[in-house]
Amino acid sequence: MNNTISVLFIFIGILFNLFGCLGLIRLPDVYNRLQSATKCATLGTCSILLGVFIRYGFSDIGVKALVAIPLLFFTATVAAHALAKAAYRAGVKLGEKSVHDDYKDVQDEVS
């Protein structure tokens, strides 16, 4: 029973990873790629680690997987945020199909 649930979680996680990497290849500019890839890959890898935890319970492997989940969750999102801000400040252009730039108004107010 535990093995079936854990394989289900791992399969869902790999599906999310696949969607994230497809977005990394197909989307038009940096910000879209960052959004798609970070959300999907973080959720997918957390799901894989949750599957490992369900399979092994509170043994050494399971507890290490459980510790890795919040660590991955917080660090990946903070890194993506810093990366988006750095890319904007470095002057990377938005894609051609983008229609609105809210962050520009905020930058004008600050500076």
Place this chain on the structure above:
Amino acid sequence: MEILLYVLIGLCVFCLYRIIRGPSIADRMVGLDIFGILVVGICAILSIITGRHYLLDIGIAWIILSFIGTLTLAKYLQNKKLNE
């Protein structure tokens, strides 16, 4: 279970494509970040296959090093002017 491992390794090839072909430095950094997250998943599945617990230690250390590396590169990138 090995098939899932091969699928994850194939997804790493997608990230390598974005690292090689990325038009700007920011694209390459995004590819590197996602590559690190995928390697953690590979470590988790390898720990299921082999039953060794130290592979997840490698995964946790990889998360922290990838975080520090991405923050450092982002700080470096802020002072550049890429498209001007």
